[in-house]
Amino acid sequence: MGGDVAPETPVAGAVRAARDLPIEVVLIGDQALIEGQLARYGRRPANVSVIHASETIEMDESPVAAVRKKKDSSINVGIECLRDHRVDALVSAGNTGAVACAATLLLGLLPGVERPGIGLLLPGLHGETLLIDVGANIGPKPLHLLHYALMGEAYARFVLGKMRPSVGLLNVGEEETKGTEFIRETYSLLQNAGINFIGNTEGRNIFMGQCDVIVCDGFAGNVALKTAESLAHAISHILKRSLARGPIRRLGAWLCRDAFRGLRQEIDYAEHGGALLFGVSGVCVIAHGASTAKAIKNAIRVGYESVRNNVTRHLMEAVQPAAPVP
Amino acid sequence: MGGDVAPETPVAGAVRAARDLPIEVVLIGDQALIEGQLARYGRRPANVSVIHASETIEMDESPVAAVRKKKDSSINVGIECLRDHRVDALVSAGNTGAVACAATLLLGLLPGVERPGIGLLLPGLHGETLLIDVGANIGPKPLHLLHYALMGEAYARFVLGKMRPSVGLLNVGEEETKGTEFIRETYSLLQNAGINFIGNTEGRNIFMGQCDVIVCDGFAGNVALKTAESLAHAISHILKRSLARGPIRRLGAWLCRDAFRGLRQEIDYAEHGGALLFGVSGVCVIAHGASTAKAIKNAIRVGYESVRNNVTRHLMEAVQPAAPVP
Numbered sequence: 248m249g250g251d252v253a254p255e256t257p258v259a260g261a262v263r264a265a266r267d268l269p270i271e272v273v274l275i276g277d278q279a280l281i282e283g284q285l286a287r288y289g290r291r292p293a294n295v296s297v298i299h300a301s302e303t304i305e306m307d308e309s310p311v312a313a314v315r316k317k318k319d320s321s322i323n324v325g326i327e328c329l330r331d332h333r334v335d336a337l338v339s340a341g342n343t344g345a346v347a348c349a350a351t352l353l354l355g356l357l358p359g360v361e362r363p364g365i366g367l368l369l370p371g372l373h374g375e376t377l378l379i380d381v382g383a384n385i386g387p388k389p390l391h392l393l394h395y396a397l398m399g400e401a402y403a404r405f406v407l408g409k410m411r412p413s414v415g416l417l418n419v420g421e422e423e424t425k426g427t428e429f430i431r432e433t434y435s436l437l438q439n440a441g442i443n444f445i446g447n448t449e450g451r452n453i454f455m456g457q458c459d460v461i462v463c464d465g466f467a468g469n470v471a472l473k474t475a476e477s478l479a480h481a482i483s484h485i486l487k488r489s490l491a492r493g494p495i496r497r498l499g500a501w502l503c504r505d506a507f508r509g510l511r512q513e514i515d516y517a518e519h520g521g522a523l524l525f526g527v528s529g530v531c532v533i534a535h536g537a538s539t540a541k542a543i544k545n546a547i548r549v550g551y552e553s554v555r556n557n558v559t560r561h562l563m564e565a566v567q568p569a570a571p572v573p
Numbered sequence: 574m575g576g577d578v579a580p581e582t583p584v585a586g587a588v589r590a591a592r593d594l595p596i597e598v599v600l601i602g603d604q605a606l607i608e609g610q611l612a613r614y615g616r617r618p619a620n621v622s623v624i625h626a627s628e629t630i631e632m633d634e635s636p637v638a639a640v641r642k643k644k645d646s647s648i649n650v651g652i653e654c655l656r657d658h659r660v661d662a663l664v665s666a667g668n669t670g671a672v673a674c675a676a677t678l679l680l681g682l683l684p685g686v687e688r689p690g691i692g693l694l695l696p697g698l699h700g701e702t703l704l705i706d707v708g709a710n711i712g713p714k715p716l717h718l719l720h721y722a723l724m725g726e727a728y729a730r731f732v733l734g735k736m737r738p739s740v741g742l743l744n745v746g747e748e749e750t751k752g753t754e755f756i757r758e759t760y761s762l763l764q765n766a767g768i769n770f771i772g773n774t775e776g777r778n779i780f781m782g783q784c785d786v787i788v789c790d791g792f793a794g795n796v797a798l799k800t801a802e803s804l805a806h807a808i809s810h811i812l813k814r815s816l817a818r819g820p821i822r823r824l825g826a827w828l829c830r831d832a833f834r835g836l837r838q839e840i841d842y843a844e845h846g847g848a849l850l851f852g853v854s855g856v857c858v859i860a861h862g863a864s865t866a867k868a869i870k871n872a873i874r875v876g877y878e879s880v881r882n883n884v885t886r887h888l889m890e891a892v893q894p895a896a897p898v899p
Contacts, residue, residue, distance in 0.1 A: 307748065309750065371807060372806075372807045372810055372811070382745055385745055385752065385753055386753045386754075417796060419708055419711055419791070419792055419795040419796070422633065424635065426711065426792070427711055427712045427792065428712075449796075449799050450795065450796040450797065450798065450799030450800035450801075450802070450803060451799040451800070451802050451803040451806075452803065453799075453800045453803050453804075454800070454803040454804045454806070454807040455803060455806075455807070463796070465745070466745055466752070466753065466793060467792060467793050467796045467797075469745040469776065470743060470745070470775075470776040470789070470793045470796065470797045471776065471793075471796045471797055471800040472776065472800075473775050473776030473777040473779075474776035474777070474779045474780070474797040474798075474800055474801050475776075475800050475801060475804045476776070476777050477776060477777040477778065477779050477780040477781060478779075478780045478801045478804055478805060479804060479808070480698075480777075480780070480781075481697060481698045481780040481781070482805070482808060482836065484698055485698070485835075485836055486832065486833075486836050489832040489835050489836060490829055490832045492832070495828050495829075496828065496829045496831070496832050498825075498828055499824075499825045499826065499827070499828025499829035499832075500825065500829055500832075501825070502821050502822065502824055502825025502828065503816055503821075503822045503825035503826055503829070505822070506812065506815040506816045506818070506822050506825075506826075507812075509811075509815050510808065510811050510812050510815060
């Protein structure tokens with residue numbers, strides 16, 4: 248029931264995933280609406296089923312209040328399915344705060360973890376970068392960022408297959424003395440965490456792909472991500488407008504249409520799938536509210552790969568040594 | 574002496590500015606080096622002169638220590654020239670922290686202002702947005718953001734010519750309840766500031782140009798700006814690489830070369846000039862370290878226009894009603 252065009256887009260993405268991946272897809276939400284959408288695809292794939300949830304948490308609702316009140320919302324029911332092992336992974340394009348809150352309250356956190364963080368894999372010039380946190384924890388303690396670093400490192404190792412993932416701390420400069428008190432405390436925790444900590448890294452490195460994992464407070468991460476989104480949108484809009492001016496440019500644009508398509512695929516992170524909620528006791532994937540069917544399918548793929556790679560166990564083991572609060 | 578290629582690029586930009594604008598350009602720094610660069614332009618324009626400064630503050634030096642120690646650095650001498658009214662505006666592509674620190678210590682702040690903020694005018698889809706602060710004040714109080722809002726509003730009014738500039742607060746969501754305690758306190762100050770405060774605004778609006786002024790803490794602002802820079806770089810690189818693949822694409826790219834040039838002009842904020850240091854008792858313009866000669870010229874233009882529009886007086890008057898600390 249989540250995302251800008253629901254349940255149409257999530258159902259479309261789920262049907263694609265059911266066709267492409269060796270998984271069972273369970274759609275959770277208003278059964279009549281979902282069945283109505285499924286009917287559009289002719290014969291329903293055998294690996295798609297529906298679990299009814301009578302309520303929906305809207306995008307603008309306060310997460311904590313909504314999760315407490317709407318016990319039969321698709322988000323609550325989905326998290327309960329995950330807790331009760333009726334599903335192995337949950338994907339939602341709905342209210343991110345509500346998913347994080349329901350996961351925290353109903354599913355629980357990994358031992359030692361105090362606050363979940365959202366990790367998004369961003370495409371970059373020289374490879375991908377996992378940015379944690381992009382908005383779940385806007386006023387974190389240094390310890391929370393240590394946990395994100397440990398979990399991110401484990402994810403890069405076990406899911407992305409990096410031998411010795413590099414981890415950076417997002418800051419306003421690269422020198423060790425730069426930044427706030429919070430940053431300097433976090434820096435010293437990361438230095439002693441037994442990971443390949445490369446020190447401070449600036450916003451200018453996020454899309455360079457030179458660092459495997461970058462940790463940050465959720466406020467800065469969210470602002471950075473949405474600013475990038477806005478710039479990409481502005482660039483694409485200005486370029487389109489400009490390329491449509493006059494027959495010669497239109498011909499030129501037509502000749503390079505594949506290059507533009509390739510660029511879109513490379514930079515559009517929605518096409519790369521969803522973000523993982525790090526620190527909860529199960530696989531929760533957060534998809535963008537504006538996800539296309541393809542993005543939903545890719546988010547489901549992220550969930551599938553996370554389960555197949557035992558992500559939850561690896562993340563739990565990664566945090567364990569740091570669990571006793573220093 | 575500031576910027577990646579100094580004094581070559583600053584001198585080149587200064588010569589261009591001296592030709593295009595009705596101003597006297599004073600170059601401050603190592604006289605021999607500057608004269609050497611000037612000699613490349615044949616007959617020096619009559620409105621260009623040099624003031625010698627024997628030291629240089631490097632980009633990686635700690636601002637406070639460097640400003641205290643290097644009393645004859647080009648930054649210190651420049652700020653003193655501004656204080657003593659030997660120049661009306663100062664432009665620097667050097668160590669930003671050192672410029673902000675020297676301005677605070679040697680020039681002084683406007684009455685009531687506690688910390689300067691850097692305001693950068695960003696191009697957007699529907700117009701420009703002034704973002705304050707992009708890195709001078711990484712741990713601000715709500716009062717500091719109130720001052721940035723009041724000064725930014727005055728700048729939009731008196732320099733950009735907006736009738737009733739809109740002011741937004743950068744946050745992770747648009748609802749009034751979103752964000753940290755710091756954000757909520759700032760929100761309530763802005764609501765009662767007698768300006769056209771439109772409430773919270775997200776990173777996704779920065780390059781939309783729908784809000785004239787956006788205020789934020791310098792940490793988030795710096796991260797957002799540098800992330801955007803990195804994305805723009807990545808997009809341009811990927812596109813270039815992709816357009817060079819095969820003769821048909823190369824032909825297409827050649828046919829639309831003007832469109833790409835137009836895009837670069839529209840989005841490259843370095844081409845739009847420098848950032849203004851808001852809250853100090855004089856016109857200080859901060860240029861990007863990677864500024865081209867054209868960007869330096871545009872930064873000088875920003876200084877010229879700020880002086881011509883009496884920016885310092887307008888900013889002082891804007892902060893005055895808020896000066897008694899609440």
